[in-house]
Amino acid sequence: MAISSSRTTTFTPQRKTTSMCQHQPPCPSADSSDREAAHPVAHHPEQGWSLLCNGVLLFEDTGELLPDGQVIAPHRPQAVASVA
Numbered sequence: 001m002a003i004s005s006s007r008t009t010t011f012t013p014q015r016k017t018t019s020m021c022q023h024q025p026p027c028p029s030a031d032s033s034d035r036e037a038a039h040p041v042a043h044h045p046e047q048g049w050s051l052l053c054n055g056v057l058l059f060e061d062t063g064e065l066l067p068d069g070q071v072i073a074p075h076r077p078q079a080v081a082s083v084a
């Protein structure tokens with residue numbers, strides 16, 4: 001009986017960990033009102049979002065998705081609509 005070597009390449013998504021930040025001084029945490037000041041670790045302008053090192057997902061329209069699932073509504077008026 002051959003034992004199939006179950007070599008599963010497990011891709012671990014960067015979920016739940018809020019301490020991705022390795023900056024000095026450390027960036028504001030996700031529950032701080034300064035959270036947007038954290039450094040972006042992934043930037044996807046074509047999709048309209050960036051992931052900050054404190055785990056916050058920052059959207060182009062200034063909306064935010066916090067690591068704990070909390071959604072922050074966009075807080076910057078879209079006065080300047082750049083019509084290309």
Ligand SMILES: [Zn+2]
Pocket residue numbers: 020021022023026027038039053054
């Ligand atoms: Zn950081």
